Amino acid sequence: MGENLVGRLSSEMFFIDRADRRSLQMQLTSSIVSTILEARTRSGTRMPSTRQLADHLGISRLTVTLVYQDLVAQGYLDSAPRSGFVVSQKVPHRRIGREDVLSFSQPVDWGRWLKQDLTARRRIAKPLDWRSYPYPFLYGQADPTLFDHAAWRDCARRALGAREFTDLADERMAMDDPVLVDFICRNTLPRRGIRARPEEVLITLGAQNGIWLAVQLLARKDRVAVMEDPGFPDFAATFQFAQMPIHYVPCTDEGLEPSSLPHDTGLVAVTPSHSIPTGTTMPIHKRRELLTMADKHDFLVIEDDYEFEMSFLEPPSPALKSLDGAGRVIYIGSFSKALFPGLRIGYVVGPAPFIEQARALRAMMLRHAPGHMQRVTGYFLALGHYDAHIVRLREAFRQRRETLTHALEKTPFRIAGAARHGGSSLWIEAPEDVDSAAFAERLAVNGVLIEHGRPFFADPPNPCPFFRLGYSSIAEEKIEAGVKIMTRVLSSGIGGQPKDSV
CATH class of the missing domain: 1.10.10.10 (Winged helix-like DNA-binding domain superfamily/Winged helix DNA-binding domain)
Structure with missing residues (x-):
């Protein structure tokens, strides 16, 4: 043609x-x-x-x-x-014609080459078109009406200036943006009781990237990885990929129980301020006990301190890292939860020798997170837009949580877990004969999205009546109607068997 x-x-x-x-x-x-x-x-x-x-x-x-x-x-x-x-005669480039492709009788046996089937891991699934559903009770998704787009555009414009562009366009040799790192050291970490120097901070592509880097560097096949159950399924997947045996500790009303750790513990993955998915907060005396055991038995702790900004009921407890006098805690933080999940800007805090190795490992993969996005985020933080945004989120989430709590009061659903300081989700238990996976399917047909609880358990109960209701992505005025639909669908009977895989 x-x-x-x-x-x-x-x-x-x-x-x-x-x-x-x-x-x-x-x-x-x-x-x-x-x-x-x-x-x-x-x-x-x-x-x-x-x-x-x-x-x-x-x-x-x-x-x-x-x-x-x-x-x-x-x-x-x-x-x-x-x-x-x-x-034009100056069209930048033209596609070359395709040569004849060689064909061979022996197809590649990918099952032999790929050592693990990563698609088989338990994971939290969310439909890409979730915004088209009228009642999305999804965790971790952003409400664009609460975000200051004009302020973000202004920060992006500043980062695109001629002087800024020259700085950001240069190869940074795996180093991170100084504006962003400075704000984290001077503002973000002190709010969690943490003191850190720039050489003790590494910018990552979200918290998940930080978790992966930490586990890859610290995993030992002769030591056990410990995590909460129910807990964050990506912790389990990351440990499994590193071929580290996992010991699951039941999550109590006080979070992970330190006395339940096996003698050969090597790494402990924990969310002490806001357990995933229950929202349980680990008391200070339990945190001190965990750190004392880490020193005595020579193991390390990975602390995922997500969502601490959403503290609209009471101030959050100090981070586990703030109590760490021996450098045994690797601290993971992220701005993606508070701003928007597509941002993918997180950070790792740890002793300088560990961060040096983490920076080298990250450089083998991607050098560093995109410099322009780091700078835009840094300006958004440094110019005060982030703090103003957090104030808006806290007030909106406080109202939404109150509305959701009241809507659930006269239903068969029980609040099985909630973050003491606030957060953006509730852990719900349906009647014991209900399987939340089948329930979620029925609700989706009726325009309601929930996150069923099976992926959070190492060995989920059968049926599994637990599920998570997020309120960051649903408008307050739709919450009551969504809960009414949940109640109506429940009363009509669930039917079906729980899925064998999630």
Whole structure:
């Protein structure tokens, strides 16, 4: 098609999608560039007139004109006198023709090459189109109405300045953005009772990346990994990938019980301020007991201190790391929960020798988190926008939690766990004959999304009546109606058997 294409490109070759969230200008630009490159359009080929293309697509002629002018500046089009716009001789690159592909009779046996089936791990599943559901009780998702988009754009604009760009464009040799690291050391960590120097902080792609780095560096096959049950399933998956045996400790009303640790413990993964998923808080005396045992039996602790900012009921307890006088706690934090999950900016705090090795391991994978995103986040924090955002979140979540709690009072559902300081979710128990996985399926058909509890257990009860209700992503005015639907679906009977896999 491309080699024989001369004269003029037809308007029918270009399209836009009204359901696409991108701007019309961005869609049209992408469509034109793709057509020119994929069809290997000859230079001098005329484009449809701005009027023709606007009429065909049903958009403003000004939009088409602006797109054409932008593509002239980029070198894809030329403005020809009395001929409108034509494909430029300076098109950045053209696709080469595809050579004949060699075929072989022996297919690759990927089951033999891949040592583990990572897709089989227990994980928390959420539909990508969750925003299309009217009652999304999902944890960890952001409500865009609570976010200051103008402030974020201003910080992004600052980070795109000429002076900033030169700094961020250079190879940083695995070092992190000093603006972001400085704020973490001076503001974020002191709020948790932690004192750390820049060489004791590493920026990661979210908390999960920090957990993976820590486990990969510290895992020992001759020592046991310990975690809460129910607990964060990605802790278990990370330990399993590192081929470290796991010992599950039941999560009590005071969180992980230190006296239940086996004698050969090597690593303990714990969420002391807000247990996943129950919200249980470990008392200070239990934290001291855990650290005393770590010193006595020579093991290390990975502390995931997620969501401590959501403390609208009472101040959060000091971080476990703040009590650590021996450097045995590796502290994991993240800004993704408080800002938005797609941010993927977290951090690890630990002794300088550990951070040095973690930085080297991270450099083997990705050098460092994108510098521009680090700088934008750093400005958002340093200019006070983050603190103002947290104030908005706390007030909104306080109201939503109160509404959700009241809505559940006259239902068969029991609040089995809730963060003492606040948080953004409740751990719920349905009647004992209900399996939350089957219940979640029935609710989704009725527009309600919940997170069933099976992925959080190493060996879930059968049936498993527990599930998590998040309130960060659902508007307050929809909470009561969503709970009514839950009650109605429950009263109509669940039926079915729990799934064998999650």
